[in-house]
Amino acid sequence: MFPELTAHIRKFATLPEGAEAILADYLEVRAFRKKEFLLKAGQVCNANFFIAKGCCRSFLITEKDSELINHFAIENWWITDYFSLESQRPSEYSIQAIEDTECVVLYRNRQDALFQELPELERYFRIISQKALAAALQRVTYIFMHSGEERYEHFRQSFPEFVQRVPQYMLASYLGFTPEFLSKIRAKRNG
Amino acid sequence: MFPELTAHIRKFATLPEGAEAILADYLEVRAFRKKEFLLKAGQVCNANFFIAKGCCRSFLITEKDSELINHFAIENWWITDYFSLESQRPSEYSIQAIEDTECVVLYRNRQDALFQELPELERYFRIISQKALAAALQRVTYIFMHSGEERYEHFRQSFPEFVQRVPQYMLASYLGFTPEFLSKIRAKRNG
DNA sequence: TCCTTTTCTTGAACTGGTTCAAGAAATCAT
DNA sequence: ATGATTTCTTGAACCAGTTCAAGAAAAGGA
Structure with a gap:
């Protein structure tokens, strides 16, 4: 039913016989068009989304009315606002x-029942959350250790295909500087 | 045996009868003196540490030979390098x-057996990892949205007692600026 | 195809925060 | 107590990255 997802789960946990059928009972497939919202700021987040195909961003609007992207998710990543999901309070972030x-x-209201039927999923989500946590902590370190230009070069070399997939101004936002500055970095490289 | 820890676990998961005895079989208590290392950069991290009393920091040494603190842990927090712990590769971070x-x-080599005896712990660690992940992602957002001065004020108001507990230069490192700059912020406030 | 919207570029003036250096104050060990 | 170490302060010169404004290029839709 969900070949990408079950393959991903099996990297970190052992699924018992019949797990696919149980998953099929509890999970849903949904398609979103470009620019469609999975979650809008102000709403309570009620689901965790596994990207089988495509690409999403999580962002918020700053006081100065500009978008600040805190996260991208591509194939084989989960994306949600865990804070809103668990506290059931309105999210500050939009996912698009x-x-x-x-x-x-x-969906949040089926999660506990699913975990009860398939306790191996607790392990799976524990492990991927810990990995994501380590990555998020490293990201802070990386931001403080390197200049904007270094961050861009590193990102470009780490995810060359991804850099092609998203507009430059989104990359600038994720990397923590202005689109103008990114444009100047690129001009310097190519000049 | 571990009153602070079992109380913390019960906030997020239900421990069965006899859980304390099992925990006592698998966990150890250790005391560290001020400045002692729980983990040294270059070593493989082999344990996850729950702080019952006291305070630790996780940091690395930058190219320019200065310390960069990516994490503090006080009472009721776990601290480790999840990346090194799970991959069993040398850690870039020291914990002190x-x-x-x-x-x-x-300890890492007892973790899987413990989780098998007390599967509720998978749930506990999943939930606290997700919470820590949400906090780490918010931290990046916060860094990009606010100036150094604003970050200091916010931290001071959020953790007034903690600000007294640690040297200013560690705070500056954690907040992502130089000790000199922090000194100037304080001079401005008090002048 | 042509018009509209979205995305990217360039330059000039500016600011938040760094760097270096030197000294002052506080804390620690004996 | 006293000397050694650790922590904090101050100032001047400097630079990475921002802001604002205006236009160019590219992509998308009927």
């Missing part, structure tokens, strides 16, 4: 498809 | 006691 995107959706 | 500290230690 950057391309046409297909997701496997785990 | 800032005060005399008492920890409950979960």
